[in-house]
Amino acid sequence: MNALSHWTHTHFILGKLLSIMKENDRTITLFTMVGHATFHLYEMVIPLFVVIWLNEFDISAAVLGAVVAVGYGMIGVGALPSGSLADRYGSKRLVVLSMGGMAGGFALISVAPTIWVLSVALVLWGAAASLYHPAGLSLITRGTNQQGTALAYHGVAGNVGTAIGPLAAVLLFTVLDWRFVAGLLIVPALIGVLIASRLTFDERREISSKKDNAVANQPSGLRKFLERSKMLLVGGFIVAFAIAMLAGTYYRGVFTFLPEILADLPVFGSVEIAGEPIESSQYVYAGLLLIGGLGQYVGGKLSDYRSPEWAISGVFTTLILISLLFPFFADAGLVATLVICAALGFFVFMEAPIHQALIGKYTAADIHGLSFGYTYLGVFGLGAAGASIAGIVLTYGGTSLLFTTLAIFPVIGLILAGHLIIRNQERGEKVVP
Template identity: 25%
Template sequence: MSRDRIHFLFLNVGHFLDHLFMLIFATVAALKLRHDWNMSYAELIPYATPGFIAFGLFSLPAGWLADKWSREGMMAVFFLGIGAASVGTALASTPLEIAFWLFLVGAFGAIYHPVGIAMVIRDGAQNGMRLAVNGVWGNLGVGSAALVTGFLIDHVGWRSAFALPGLVSVALGLAYVAFLRSEPAHERTARKAAPGGGGAAVENLGNRSLFYVSAVIFFTTMVGSLIFQSTTFALPKIFEERLGSLGTSATTVGTYAFLVFALASMAQLVVGYLVDRHAVRTVFAGLAVLQIVFFLLMPGLIGVPALIVALAFMLAVFGQIPLNDFLIGRLSKSEFRARALAARFVVAFTAIGLAVPILSWIHANWGFDRLFHVMAIGAALILAAVVTLPRFAPRTHVQPAPAE
């Protein structure tokens, strides 16, 4: 296997771990701590808010450091830091201690998206499929959080759900550092000397059009992130309430959540293929329509119908994830890309941080049916925004790019 492929594998595994760590607490709170600590689900989940806010706010300094210092160095900090913070979470004995350690998990987790995604995107290449493959790994991390956490809760204990993945991440961080140090000196010199060019603004957009497209990207990022976080964070609890006899333990609930997330993540491969060949506006709008339809179908469903419709709306939610990154890859030059992505992820993860208390408030007062109605409204707002985008021509060829 070439060094480029090994490096891409490290980036993909990093995306997997990033999403896994950010959602471990969702399953622990829903299935275990509410019994052990005698607190309701609505009372527990706000303690995850500091972590999700840090996940957004620290994206900008992470992107700046990556562009100014080293993208590879920041990825090493990511693996080591988020792993150590997760091990610390396993040692927490009060809600405030958990909030503190989750804040650190979020702060180190913030590194991945502006840095790792910037390394995935290649100038002059058909990036749709690269982003799609990387996105599948991230979504498998989302699904594995429920599966792995549920299994460890039932067989070892909730603390192991934080400690074991944390130790794995630290080990991977050490392996990544060793991989970087093994790079031949002439390859390292050539890579650092390579120009960052390429990636000029698509279709030579004027300042006004560029500003408008950027505004659409940030708006759809904000609303889409609220939808993504609400659905992924709440799905284990939704399944506990709605699956009835299908979900009789933490392991079975986690298994169903993993299967839905894993199958839904495959939508990104289809979307990656489509955006390399068709207008991103058309693909974006189609996914928004599917979200509206399936969110409106979900209220009142239980058992197998609830499972099927949940899979359907998660297909549309996950399929939409790489589209804004794809647009930024088309609009930004390599030397500024980490900062451009960081700005998007500040918006995304700030919205994600807000989604948790909003979810808590809606669930405590009206239940999940009202949440599905709110999500349908959000998808309609995304649809209204993306239909106004210009029609970007797909790239029909791939130019070779040096390894990051």
């Protein structure tokens, strides 16, 4: 099955499944799918540019890692105000603004003459990107009846953007200058803005009829924010938040320089197609992200049938082993390298829906929106330190030390997940392993 027929088949199946949903649910789902795919398209294409920027701006991995970390960190910094703005002005405006802002960030990237201008462009992109997740997820929880189904499609769309963005960039890099590629990448966001702007739906369909919707009907403001934060930042949520932050740090640390790491492996060389050199490692990176989509699907399904505490413990254990074994597999030939890369992509993305389920379990229903804000502050904001950590370790220690260092984060996450399991068992709560 070629790529076109595969896409046509997937689009047909998706259309049939979405047709089962109610009209408002279906429209909101389509709207958030567009926004989520756009977000992850840009997020995962930036590491491919990192390989080029190292030479273009003649800087070290440590310096560039810090620059990229600031850009990614803006996603988390903006998460909390995004949630509050969505409550006040609605999610649709923020999601559309987010896509337009991300396009603007890449427009500036395409003409950046210095590392300082590039830094500003990445900050602009990160600030715009920060608007998406709290607004998009709160839209689903407030406006849809079939929330589980909507979230499932939302996740699938994110995986599509995750895989297609880097693959398209790799293909474009073979024939075009990186600046022109960055300029062309503005197009998907502009198309997304056009599509999203034309969709109409009731953002608060599922909460407007609920008499007990106290939080939504209370006035906003700093005092209310602090009161709600006090309700949230206690007990199990703090531990779940720390787990999500550790996962985000590992995620960012791995993927920021992964294309550069793969390019340096002797098993991956340049091949010439139509007179143009192509780095095979870039296709491995794109394939790794595609496998990650399968991992996210499995993680979502697993969290439905097993407790998120046990599920994430299993994933963290596997990530520890993958991190420690990666340098050895990378030196053991092409097949071993492809196997460890596939395992890395599968289990890193498998973790995401599980920690989302964990956050939901330890959060009161009426403050889920704020919990999304805090969670993405941890995952994308504080977790952005992973890019800087990776850059410093790569500069002064190399690939083996990098993966050994990154293994520390799932180790701590595993300890925290174990704490939650023991805590629940002591309270007599049933935890399905």
